Amino acid sequence: MSLSRFKNQLEKEFSELMNSLSIKFDYMEMCVDRDNIYGVLLRLRDEYGFDMLSDLTCVDFLKDRDVFEIIYNLYSMNTHMRIIVKTEVSEKKAEIASVVGIYKSANWYEREVYDMFGVVFSKHPNMRRILMYEGFEGFPLRKDFKATNRQPQVGPVEYIKPCGIDGGESLDRLKEKLVIKRD
Amino acid sequence: MGLETIFGDSFLTTKISEIAAWGRKNSLFPLPFGTACCGIEFMATMAANFDQSRFGAEVIRFSPRQSDLLIVAGTINHKMIPVLRRIYDQMLEPKYVIAMGACASTGGCYDNYAVVQGIDTVLPVDIYIPGCPPRPEAVLDAVVQLQKKIEKMSVLEKSEKNVTK
Numbered sequence: 001m002s003l004s005r006f007k008n009q010l011e012k013e014f015s016e017l018m019n020s021l022s023i024k025f026d027y028m029e030m031c032v033d034r035d036n037i038y039g040v041l042l043r044l045r046d047e048y049g050f051d052m053l054s055d056l057t058c059v060d061f062l063k064d065r066d067v068f069e070i071i072y073n074l075y076s077m078n079t080h081m082r083i084i085v086k087t088e089v090s091e092k093k094a095e096i097a098s099v100v101g102i103y104k105s106a107n108w109y110e111r112e113v114y115d116m117f118g119v120v121f122s123k124h125p126n127m128r129r130i131l132m133y134e135g136f137e138g139f140p141l142r143k144d145f146k147a148t149n150r151q152p153q154v155g156p157v158e159y160i161k162p163c164g165i166d167g168g169e170s171l172d173r174l175k176e177k178l179v180i181k182r183d
Numbered sequence: 184m185g186l187e188t189i190f191g192d193s194f195l196t197t198k199i200s201e202i203a204a205w206g207r208k209n210s211l212f213p214l215p216f217g218t219a220c221c222g223i224e225f226m227a228t229m230a231a232n233f234d235q236s237r238f239g240a241e242v243i244r245f246s247p248r249q250s251d252l253l254i255v256a257g258t259i260n261h262k263m264i265p266v267l268r269r270i271y272d273q274m275l276e277p278k279y280v281i282a283m284g285a286c287a288s289t290g291g292c293y294d295n296y297a298v299v300q301g302i303d304t305v306l307p308v309d310i311y312i313p314g315c316p317p318r319p320e321a322v323l324d325a326v327v328q329l330q331k332k333i334e335k336m337s338v339l340e341k342s343e344k345n346v347t348k
C-alpha cells in the first residue's frame with residue numbers, strides 16, 4: 001500500500017484524536033495531544049500492525065516554548081513501515097501516561113526519560129533512575145543543567161539483591177528511600 | 184614482618200629492606216581493572232609483541248585478595264566508584280595503584296556529569312600514565328618506574344600515600 005494512500009486512511013480514522021499528520025521522507029509523523037496518547041498507540045498496534053516500539057525519547061525546548069516533546073518511534077515488522085508519534089508535555093507539570101501496558105519495551109525507555117529529563121510516567125511499575133546513581137540531584141539532559149556541574153562522591157552503598165522487572169521486596173525497600181522530586 | 188622493629192633503624196634493617204624490596208618489585212601480581220579501550224591496550228601489553236613478563240608482572244590475578252597491583256584502565260563513572268573503592272579496600276598491604284590512560288588519570292575528554300574527574304579523588308595513585316590509549320611501551324615504562332619507586336620504600340615506615348580529598 002503506498003504511503004499517501006495509507007496517510008489518507010489514517011487521516012480519516014484518527015481525525016478526532018490527532019492534531020496533524022504529515023509524510024516525511026519515507027515515514028509518517030503524527031502529532032497527538034497528551035491525553036490521547038494511550039488510545040492512539042493502542043489502536044495503531046491492534047488495527048494497523050505497528051507491533052514494535054523502536055524508541056521513546058524526549059526533546060527539551062527551552063528557548064521558544066516551555067515544553068518537553070516526547071517522541072514514540074513505532075515500526076511494523078510485517079510491512080516494514082515506520083510512524084513517529086509526538087506529544088508535548090508542559091514543563092510545569094511534566095507527567096504523562098505510561099505505555100508499558102501496550103509495549104513492554106517502554107519500561108526502560110521511560111525510566112531513561114525520567115532519569116535524564118524528569119518526566120514522570122504515571123502507572124509505571126518501576127519509576128526510578130536507571131543510568132545515574134541513586135542520590136543524584138537534578139536531571140542531566142535538560143537544557144538548563146550546567147555541563148560542568150560537580151556532585152559529591154557517593155560512598156559504598158549497601159548491597160540489595162535485585163528483583164524482577166515488575167517489582168519485588170527489594171524494590172519496596174528502595175522506594176522508601178527514593179522520593180520522586182519535581183520542581 | 185616484625186623482626187626488624189627490634190633492631191630499629193640500623194644496618195640490618197636496610198639490608199632486610201633491600202631484600203624485601205627486591206622481592207616485591209620483581210614479582211608484581213597485577214589486577215587489571217579494565218573498563219574501556221585502555222583494557223584492550225593492556226591486553227596488547229601482556230601479549231607476545233610487548234611482553235610484560237620480562238619485568239616480572241606476568242601473573243594476572245582477577246581477585247583482589249591475591250594481587251598487589253591495581254591497574255585502573257578505562258573510564259570510571261560515578262556509579263562505578265563504590266565498586267572500585269571496595270575492590271581497593273579488599274587488597275592486602277603492600278598495594279600499588281597505576282592509573283592508566285587519560286580517563287582514569289583526570290577524566291580525559293569527558294568533562295560531564297557522569298565521569299569521575301580522576302581516580303585520585305577516591306584512591307591513592309602511585310603512577311599516572313597519560314595517553315589515549317597509551318602506547319604499550321608507555322605501560323612498560325610505568326611498570327619500570329613503579330619498580331624504582333618500590334626500591335626506595337623501607338620496610339619500617341608505612342608508605343605515605345597522597346590522597347586528595
